[in-house]
Amino acid sequence: MMNEKLQKAFCVQINKELYSAYLYLSMQNYFKEVNLDGFANWMAVQVQEELSHAMGMYNYVFERGGSVELMAIDKPEGTYNSALEVFEKVLEHEEYVTSLINDLAFIAEEVRDRAAMSLLDWYIKEQVEEEANVANVLGNLRLAQNDPRALLLLDRELATRTFVAPVIG
Ligand code: OFO
Numbered sequence: 253m254m255n256e257k258l259q260k261a262f263c264v265q266i267n268k269e270l271y272s273a274y275l276y277l278s279m280q281n282y283f284k285e286v287n288l289d290g291f292a293n294w295m296a297v298q299v300q301e302e303l304s305h306a307m308g309m310y311n312y313v314f315e316r317g318g319s320v321e322l323m324a325i326d327k328p329e330g331t332y333n334s335a336l337e338v339f340e341k342v343l344e345h346e347e348y349v350t351s352l353i354n355d356l357a358f359i360a361e362e363v364r365d366r367a368a369m370s371l372l373d374w375y376i377k378e379q380v381e382e383e384a385n386v387a388n389v390l391g392n393l394r395l396a397q398n399d400p401r402a403l404l405l406l407d408r409e410l411a412t413r414t415f416v417a418p419v420i421g
Pocket residue numbers: 269272301302305345346349379382
């Protein structure tokens with residue numbers, strides 16, 4: 253059985269992962285509206301990633317004999333002015349999520365739950381990957397700034413991203 257404080261912290265993180273999916277869905281909306289279908293595809297894959305992160309924790313809590321409290325998901329801001337602005341916000345958000353995962357790992361450490369710590373190691377590594385992927389797109393966008401042809405080339409590249417369900421844990 254999982255410690256109560258840790259279970260609660262997992263529930264909060266599940267909510268944050270679902271919010272991440274919702275946030276990226278709002279960004280997908282923006283890219284669809286401005287006809288950048290490759291960027292929209294990147295966001296669609298990201299939505300799937302976030303749902304899988306949430307479900308990984310959700311299933312884990314049940315596996316440990318606990319239960320999940322579902323909380324309201326915040327409304328994302330939803331107004332964007334450029335691809336660059338969107339990806340700056342994505343990086344900021346992923347850095348925030350990294351800090352949340354680290355805090356969750358500290359709680360697991362505090363209550364000496366080795367099994368949860370081992371699961372959270374996967375999430376910690378995943379965040380390194382998440383931040384690196386986003387930083388890469390952001391770097392390309394900074395280079396492409398004010399050049400529509402470069403933006404369209406990047407859009408074509410991002411259209412090739414596909415979702416591969418992660419093996420969590
Ligand atoms: Fe779940 O990694 Fe992004 O937020």
